[in-house]
Amino acid sequence: MTTRTNTIDTVAIVGGTHGNEFSGIYLLRKWQQTPSLVSRDTFQTETVFANPKAFEANKRYLDCDMNRQFSLEDLANNDLANYEQSRAKALNAQLGPKGDAKTDFIIDLHNTTSNMGPSLILLQSDAFNRQMGAYVKMKMPDAVVVLEDQVTVEEHYFLSSISEQGVIVEIGPQPQSVIRQDILDWMDEMTAHILDFVDLHNQGRLPELPASYEAFKYHETLKLPEDENGERIGMVHRNVQDADFKPLKSGDPIFTLFDGTEVSWEGDYEAYPHFINEAAYYDNNLAMSLAKKVTVEV
């Protein structure tokens, strides 16, 4: 088989899609100074600083969230012309165009204020992605694999959906606008394992991988408690804070209202919260994502 997805010829590593997530931005500088760190024999590597203006402003974005601007519809809509919408079109021209992209694989580097550890977010669950998750977990036992394959890659609006294959490296906890060495080192290591995986995949020299592994499949997003005017009236319960990827059962406390009232989660499944109390999600009054635990067969 020599279909296009089976050989990765061009890889883009993208940092600073959000301007106050510093790990990727500082790693890009390091890799631009020493390109051999991210080059491999079987593909070309490009590094891309996605939102330099937001970094200058020390903000997540200037006008709107860059990592929500890559639906085919929005990329084709020339009326969407603010900074991030324009920059998205420029990146699509540089790396894509989405649907027929010159870049085969995009690694988009992110930080979260949530206690998610070193997380690898896969946007689809084909053999390539299932193997990549297995390889990264084998090399990096702390790694967590999150599946956001509820829609097709083309239907995703993330930057890393420009190319036929793309992942999000999501490392936390790190406050916005801070560089923590532990988080930087995790991102550096996970990126290296992903590049190694692609190189071995291209060479048909993947090592023996585990037959299956545990992952977390996105299910739904919960809002913070609001009153009838949409004003926030509560916060994440202290038992749930920092408990990313720990099971949440029906009846467990999930929110505390500012008046002291505890609110329980009344779900009909065992949920695995993540992106718990992520700072950036306050814009939309989101509290956390919930996943279901799944077994990925390699």
Place this chain on the structure above:
Amino acid sequence: MTTRTNTIDTVAIVGGTHGNEFSGIYLLRKWQQTPSLVSRDTFQTETVFANPKAFEANKRYLDCDMNRQFSLEDLANNDLANYEQSRAKALNAQLGPKGDAKTDFIIDLHNTTSNMGPSLILLQSDAFNRQMGAYVKMKMPDAVVVLEDQVTVEEHYFLSSISEQGVIVEIGPQPQSVIRQDILDWMDEMTAHILDFVDLHNQGRLPELPASYEAFKYHETLKLPEDENGERIGMVHRNVQDADFKPLKSGDPIFTLFDGTEVSWEGDYEAYPHFINEAAYYDNNLAMSLAKKVTVEV
């Protein structure tokens, strides 16, 4: 003795001096809904939202750091007219004027991204402050007392220097623009103990306090590593990250450069870092403050 500092008739609790430090802002809302939580028999309590525009913008400040605008010289300089400088003059008129303030005591509520726990920052070490530190530590064993009495209150440029007595409640770690319940609860509790202390002090009914306690006296501030162009070339060493108020000895690693080089601290005293890797300090490329451990005699 009935000197003015010996009776506190008016207390102001200030939140949102920095717009992305959320604990104080949300506690103000709660206390404004239920004023009895912060009222005591022997004084009047006022709650003040210091920088509402910065909160709306979800930033620390719009133009400059509000909590550096309260030197007597700057308050008297009418050419200093940006938003925070103007707001500082308005707050000085409302609560002060500094040097002859109608408010006897200010509690200014802050968060830090650093792992400082519930910290009480005292701006002077007179009997009132020494006793307050003892009382708060007795009621709240996790509390840490920090002394920033290297200059007189009048020479301080902090908001809480408007009044003859003032403290800063500094609780972390909390990312900017996030509400953590554990941090909120600590701030709520520490503020209540401070109010109780003032009330007991006014009544001459303070309980028996410990004869002495441990505190951390500010000594110096360290910058992040920079190259000759002032560009940041390194970060806080992973051993020091989160190790606020843990001793740092000469020769201990303190920074890691982005090229991997480790940098040691070469000091001639046993230092106690705090405000380690505080997000807001990146504006000035500051890495941390260093204190010396001292014993406060009550």
